[in-house]
Amino acid sequence: MPAYLIQHPIEQRREDILIEDDELKLTFDSGWAVFTDTTGICFAIPCGQGASIQRVDEEQEPAPQKE
Numbered sequence: 001m002p003a004y005l006i007q008h009p010i011e012q013r014r015e016d017i018l019i020e021d022d023e024l025k026l027t028f029d030s031g032w033a034v035f036t037d038t039t040g041i042c043f044a045i046p047c048g049q050g051a052s053i054q055r056v057d058e059e060q061e062p063a064p065q066k067e
Contacts, residue, residue, distance in 0.1 A: 003057040004035070009050040019043055020057065 003020035023037040033053055035043040045051055 001057060002055070005054045005056045006045065007052045007054075009052075012050065017043075018056070026053070026055075 001020055001022050002024040003018060004024070004026060006017040006019070008014045008016075019035055019042065021037045021042065024042070025036050027034050027036070028047065031047050032044050033047055033051075034041060045053075
């Protein structure tokens with residue numbers, strides 16, 4: 001299930017936001033980060049706000065081992 005963690009800069013510190021949904025998609029449109037699912041827009045945040053958006057549902061692959 002796609003999941004994104006949104007964190008604001010320290011000087012604008014607000015609570016972190018976790019957004020997850022089976023059909024969640026992230027797009028960037030006219031200076032906005034827009035989260036949508038099958039019903040439409042779920043959440044939007046202005047890109048200039050300085051928030052960090054990180055996808056957190058993906059499993060991390062282990063680093064290749066040197067032989």
